[in-house]
Amino acid sequence: MACEVICSAFHATPKYSSNNPARSRIRVIRDPIADIYVPVYAGEYAVAECAGRDKYIIDGKEYDECAFCRASCPSRDVFKEPDSGLPLKCDMCESDPPQEKPLCVQWCLNEALIYEVREEEKENEEKLEELEIGLESLANKYGLHKITDIVTRMSVSKKG
Ligand code: SF4
Ligand code: SF4
Numbered sequence: 001m002a003c004e005v006i007c008s009a010f011h012a013t014p015k016y017s018s019n020n021p022a023r024s025r026i027r028v029i030r031d032p033i034a035d036i037y038v039p040v041y042a043g044e045y046a047v048a049e050c051a052g053r054d055k056y057i058i059d060g061k062e063y064d065e066c067a068f069c070r071a072s073c074p075s076r077d078v079f080k081e082p083d084s085g086l087p088l089k090c091d092m093c094e095s096d097p098p099q100e101k102p103l104c105v106q107w108c109l110n111e112a113l114i115y116e117v118r119e120e121e122k123e124n125e126e127k128l129e130e131l132e133i134g135l136e137s138l139a140n141k142y143g144l145h146k147i148t149d150i151v152t153r154m155s156v157s158k159k160g
Contacts, residue, residue: 001028003026004027007093007103008024011023022082023082025090026042026090036063041090044070045071046072053066072088
């Protein structure tokens with residue numbers, strides 16, 4: 001698939017010197033007989049398989065219990081560097097200058113992949129920035145030690 005090819009080429013050393021979908025940080029889980037194609041991009045490393053996995057049925061199609069999982073996990077060979085076995089993780093095509101859109105999205109001619117920035121994430125980031133500015137000004141006014149003492153006292157009283 002085009003997304004797997006471009007992702008692996010982008011992450012080759014040097015960039016674009018080779019491509020091998022087994023090194024891609026996005027994998028399309030395929031079952032052509034059941035007409036199942038699920039694009040999943042690589043997330044965190046999992047030390048062990050998880051328990052209590054379920055099968056999923058969506059629109060009458062049954063999906064494997066790990067089909068939507070983004071983990072590099074001992075239960076399967078997905079999202080592992082084929083030579084070293086090291087876990088692979090999507091880095092949103094980090095580059096300088098940054099890409100306008102992730103490359104897998106740009107290369108997907110069927111528009112199966114959509115890139116969007118969620119407002120709620122931006123809002124949360126802005127709120128955290130405001131909080132940081134507020135804390136900094138309090139620390140400047142009263143001293144960092146005093147603020148740390150108050151926060152410690154508050155967290156102790158919340159626990160109690
Ligand atoms: S691939 Fe994901 S869902 Fe499946 S066992 Fe590993 S962590 Fe659990
Ligand atoms: S966003 Fe970039 S790094 Fe992540 S899966 Fe797509 S091509 Fe690979």
